[in-house]
Amino acid sequence: MAKLTFETDLCKGCGLCVNACPKNLLVLSKDKINLKGHSPVEITDEAACIGCASCAIMCPDCIITVER
Amino acid sequence: MKVFEKPKALTDAPFHYCPGCTHGIIHRLVAEAIDELGIEGKTIGVAPVGCAVMAYNYFACDMIEAAHGRAPAVATGVKRSCPDNIVFTYQGDGDLASIGMAETVHSAARNENITVIFVNNAIYGMTGGQMAPTSLPGQVTQTSPYGRDVNHCGYPVKVCEMLAQLEGPEYLERVAVNNVANIRKAGKAIKKAFENQINKKGFSLIEVVSTCPTNWGMKPTDALKWLDENMLPYYPLGVYKDRSKEEK
């Protein structure tokens, strides 16, 4: 199973990772605001993640770490 | 096992770039190439004037700041005095193709043994979205509010095509960072541009077609789509010059 770690406080809520996920597992938070004032990304179903790292490759701020 | 993490050649400083700005992706690709080639200890980067002006805060190698457009001239001096170091410039299209055009053309013509990372986002980002030499015909910017009129402002400069006419340069490739597949290809091209320098081949320039969501006035996801639909037809991706292939 893949494990994702987000440096949530550095997320800028740009949504590029959300569009890149082939499994549609990522969303921008509806109820959280991070230190920078953005709605950070969240994973909806970690068990469904295939660890392809598409989200991390797309992230301009390099805040996602992917382990498999 | 980690399959993706931030490269070591980037510092811990958070990028100041706007949300979704692809400068961050391109920084990471450069840092990954430095990591993979194990050259961080001997690499010297030259930062531009433009949004990437503070690139010296983000790369863990030694960095120098050049005056607007002069990065290839500074890199030439560094490389000639420290030929065992690896020297790269990181420049926007305003920096490289407008005020710095002379330095670009002549460093390429001299086949100076440096690596140039050219970020083409078709606009002046830092100063608030003025028309760049690379802005597309019809593109609306702060200084072309009715769209770039080619009768008045002329046509955009295609840097790779233009430099490919010179005998000098070793390697010229245009890549994009609008999706995962293109980002992987861009990473390979950037690594090759550094390898060429290590192998003393000479001038390598990688043009990275990029976005400026803020000054294009779009959501970051829409900016990637705009890049795909508008920039790539005008700026086709591919290798424009590879002397190692010509010699065979």
Ligand SMILES: Cc1ncc(C[n+]2csc(CCOP(=O)(O)OP(=O)(O)O)c2C)c(N)n1
């Ligand atoms: C000698 C000089 N002239 C003009 C400027 C103003 N200036 C700062 S950045 C810039 C253009 C930046 O555009 P680009 O190189 O495309 O980089 P981007 O910000 O889009 O990444 C200009 C004209 C300056 N700083 N110095």
Ligand code: SF4
């Ligand atoms: S690793 Fe792949 S499947 Fe998992 S969240 Fe990222 S893009 Fe989606």
Ligand code: SF4
């Ligand atoms: S791409 Fe990065 S910065 Fe943008 S929303 Fe996703 S995790 Fe956040």
Ligand code: SF4
């Ligand atoms: S102004 Fe444009 S190029 Fe500059 S950081 Fe913002 S989005 Fe990126």
